[in-house]
Amino acid sequence: MLFSFLAFLLVFQLAYAVLPVLAVATALLCLVICRSRVGARLAADDVVMLWVLGLFSLVWLADVWRTALWPVGSENVGALLPLWPLLAGAVLLGWRSSVRLVAPAWWWGVAIGALLAGAIAGYEHFWLGRWRPDNGMNAIPFGNIALLLGTLCLVPLVLLRFPLGHCFSALQRGMLVMGALAGLLASVLSGTRGGWVVFPALALLVSGAGLLSLPRGRVLALLAMALMPRAPVSDRLGQGVNNLQEYTQGGTGSSLGLRLEMWRAGWALIQVKPLLGWGEGRLEARRDQWVVEGRFNPGISRYDQLHNDIVDTLARRGVIGLATLLGLYFVPLLLFWRYWRQGMKVGSRKVQAFALCGAVIVVAFVGFGMSQSMLRDARGLSGFLGLLVFAEASSGRCRVTGLSVPLGKHDLRV
Template sequence: MLAVGMALLCLAACQREAGRLAADDIAILLVLMVFSLLWLADVWRAGQWPVGAGGEGRWLPVWPLFAGLVLLAWRRVPPSPMVWWWGVAVGALFAGGIAAYEHFWLGRWRPDNGMNAIPFGNIALLLGTLSLVALVSLRGERAGRLGVWQKALLVLAALAGLLASVLSGTRGGWVVFPTLALLVCVAAFVSLPRRRMVALVAILMATLLAMAFLPRASVTARVGEGVENLQRYTQGEAGSSLGLRLEMWRAGWLLIQHKPLLGWGEGKLESQRDLWVAEGRFNRGVSRYDQLHSDTVDTFARRGVVGLVSLLALYLLPLGLFCRYWYRGVKARNREVQAFALSGALVVVAFMGFGLSQSMLRDPRGLAGFLGLLVACWCLLKRAAESQAYVGLRPSTSLCPWVNTTYEWMVCFVVCRYRLSQ
C-alpha cells in the first residue's frame, strides 16, 4: 500500500508529458488490467473474495491494478538502476542469512521466515539468480565502477539466495533453477570472454553440489521423500505431500471438465471439491488447502479458458517483450538494456516454473514479488533504452493522458466498491 500511495502522489505531482508511454507500455498495462478485472468479475459473480492464509488474500484481485499504477509512476520517475541491483543483492543476503539462522541455529528443518517455506525459497532463489545478472551483463564502464569487494558481495548474494532455496526444501524451485541458469549462461556466452564463462559455470556447479550435500541440508532427504511419496501414491496412498498435490491436480482436471469455459468461480471451487471429497473421490487432506497447488490448474478451474488466457498473457506477453529487447540490446551492444531485459525474462520464467507446482499468484508474498519485480524490471529497461537513444517502439503520446486517467479512476472505483461491500 505504501508503494501505491507513493505512485498516486507521483502521478498527481509529475507533469503529464513526463515518461511518455509507448505501445509496449500500454500492452503491459492491458495484460495487468485484464487479469485483474477478470479476477474481480469472478469475485463478483461468486460473491466471495479470496481468503488466503490468515485472511491476507482479500486484496489480491486488485493488486495487478495497483501494479499498473506503480508502472505509470515509475515511467515518469524511473527508479535508480543501482538501487535495483543492490536491493536485489541485499534481499538475497538477508534471505540466506535468515535461512541459515533458522536451520543451523534454531534447528528448523525447513526455514520459512514466518511464511510458507515454498514462496520463501522460490523468491530467495530468484533474488540469488538476479544477483548473478549484474556480474554477467554489466561489464565495461559500469563494471569498472564496481570494486573487488562489491563484486564479491554480489557473488555472496547469489550464493546466499541459492543457500536459502536449498535449506527451505523447495523442490519446485530446484526444477526451475536449471532453466534460469541456462538463461544466465546464454547471456554470459554473449557478454563474457570464454574463459570467464567456463569459470562461472564451474563455480556455479561446484556451489550447487556443495550445498546439496551439506551435512544438515534437506536436499537428499526431500528428493528421497518425493520418490517415496510417488511410490506410495501409485499404490493407492494419497495422504503424503506429493500425493495430496497429485490429488489436487486430479480434482482440478475434473473441475475443468465440468465447467471449461468460465470455471467454477472464487469460493465455489472449494465447495464442489469438498463435496467430491465427502463422496470419497479424493483424499480428505485435499480440503485443508484453499488452492490447487498450481497457478495454471487453479486459474483454469476457477475462471475457465478465459482466465487461463489472461494468465498466459500475463506471462507470455512480457516475456516476449523482454526477449525482444534483449536481442536488440545485443545487436546494439547496450549492456544495460541486456541486463534489465534478462532480469525481466528471468522473473517471468521463474514464476511460470514456480507456478506449475505451487499457486504463487494466490499467495500475498508470491503475487507481490512477481508484480513488483516485473514492473521494476520493465521500467528500468525502458529507462535504459530511452536514455541511450535506443530504437524501440514509437511512443503513443496521444494515448498517454487517457491511459493515466483511466487507470487512476479505475483503481479508485474498485477500492470504493470493495470498501462499501464490507
C-alpha cells in the same frame, strides 16, 4: 522504494503490503504532478503491459463479483488480491511517466535481499534447529523468492564486466557473489523442491546469455552450481520419488501425493465447467463435496488452492481466466526478449542485463507455479508484480545517466 522492496520483502512480515502501498501512493502523486507528460513518455510496450495487468485483474474481479467472495491468499494473509495487478499497473504508469530509476538500486537491492534471506534461513536452521526455515511465513514462497533473488545476483556478474557507475565496485561484486550463494542456501534450507526443479532452467537461461560475454569455463562453473549435489536437495528429491511411488501404489497422503490428488480434482472440476470455471468459494465447496463422497483424499480439503497456478486458475475462472494468466506470463517474456535484442543492436549490456532479469523473473514464477499457487499467495503475488514492474520500468527504457540512443518508439538511456 526499489531498494527497500527488493531488500526487505522476505525480512519484514508486512513488507509485502506496506511497501507496495507506498509505491502506489508515490506513483499516483507522480501522475498528478506530471500528468501533462504521461502520454509523451509512455511507449507502446508500456501500454501492452498495462493491458496485460488490467485484463488479469478485471477477469479476477469479475469472478469475485459473480461469487460475492474475495480470495484472502494462502494462510488467510493478504486482502483484495484481485486489485493488486491494477495497482501494479498504476505504479508502472506513474514511474514510467515521471521517475528515473537508478540502476545500482536494483543490484544493491537484490544482493541485500538475498543476503538477508540466507542469513535468516541459516539462523533458523542451524541455531534454532528448524527443519524448514521460513521467517514466520510460508516456507515455499520464502524459499522460492530467495532463490530468485540469488539468481538475479548472477545476472550482472555474467553480463556486466565493467563498472556500473560509481556504485559498481569490488565491494558490490563481492556482495553479488555472496548474495547468489545466500539465496541458494535459503532455498535449500527451506526445502522447496519446486524451486530446485526450476533453478537449472534459470541457470541455463543466465548461462546462455553469459556465452556472449564469459569464458566457457565460467559458464560451465555456473551450470555445475545449478546441479551441485547438496544433501538437503538430494534428500528432498529422493523423498519426492518415494512419494510418487507410494502414489502409484494407492497411497495419497504424502506431500507429493496430496498435490497429485489436488491436480486430479482440479482436472475433474475443469471438465465440468471449462469456460468460466467454478469461481471463488464454489471450487472449494464442490471439491469438498467430492471428498465426502470418497472420490479424493480428505487431506486436500485443508488447502484453499490446488497447488498449481495454471490448474487453479483454469478450474476457478475457466478458459478466459487461463488466457489472462498466460498473457501475464508470456507477453512480458516477449517484451523482455525484444529489449534484449535492442540492447544487442546498440551494444548496451545494461539494457540486456535488465531484460535478462525480467525474463528470469517470468520463467521463475512459471516454474514455481507448477507446484504452488504462487499468485494466490500474498508475498508471491506481491513479489511477482513488484519485480515485473521494476524490470519493465528498468529495461523498457533503461535510464542511467549517460548517452541517449533512440530506437524507434523507444528512447533507451544507456
